[in-house]
Amino acid sequence: MLQAINLTKQYVPGQPPSLDRLNLNVQPGEIFCLLGQNGAGKTTTINLFMGFLKPTSGQALINGMDVAKHPQETKKFLAYLPETVMLYPNLTGLENLDFFAQLAGFRHTPGELRSLLSRAGLQTTAHTNRVGTYSKGMRQKVGIAIALAKQANVLLLDEPTSGLDPKASNEFSDMLTSLAQFGTAILMATHDIFRAREVGTRIGIMRAGHLVESLAANDLTANELEAIYLQTV
């Protein structure tokens, strides 16, 4: 589904690469959480999968297709959730969802759009309120609904729970788990060790552009993961 093969990015010639020969594989139903200090290379990895950056060498593959060679086709399989989902504040949640789904080539009836928002966990009473009045957690839910509307089977997330309160963050994690259960492959960059342990099937720890650990989340307690993280970074 989502694969990196010796994926490398050197932004400045002569400087060490910001991502150095990354190899990873995320299968349908897996949630791979990338941990690492600021500057470790997490966002660079996501941007390479998004096709926002060209690799210096190696490949980012989505459903077996090289992102650098097929940037348009690979985007069709993808949904991306950044830390702050960009929506139109003057449009309602429903209107935003309709707009972004149509942009991706999908037309849904108002009933379908409502049901997508509800599946993403947005309360019915908020569907027709302007997004400018939404909390951050509610905007993230519209972002998830957009991913559902696009029927994306790969989801890339860059620190999606930063700034969410514990309840919103917990709801968000439940949503990711349920998406994975329906076969989505999920790659999430995060600083939240506890959530990564809760929601992830695998945890990768990055340091200075290298994936230095790749662990099965089930085998670890949160305390053990924190200890490994602190020893590693």
Ligand SMILES: Nc1ncnc2c1ncn2[C@@H]1O[C@H](COP(=O)(O)OP(=O)(O)OP(=O)(O)O)[C@@H](O)[C@H]1O
């Ligand atoms: N456009 C760029 N030009 C030059 N260097 C860059 C560029 N973007 C990122 N870098 C460098 O690449 C390295 C990795 O950055 P990246 O944003 O991928 O890290 P990160 O793990 O996502 O960090 P954070 O947790 O702060 O988001 C850093 O040293 C950063 O300064």
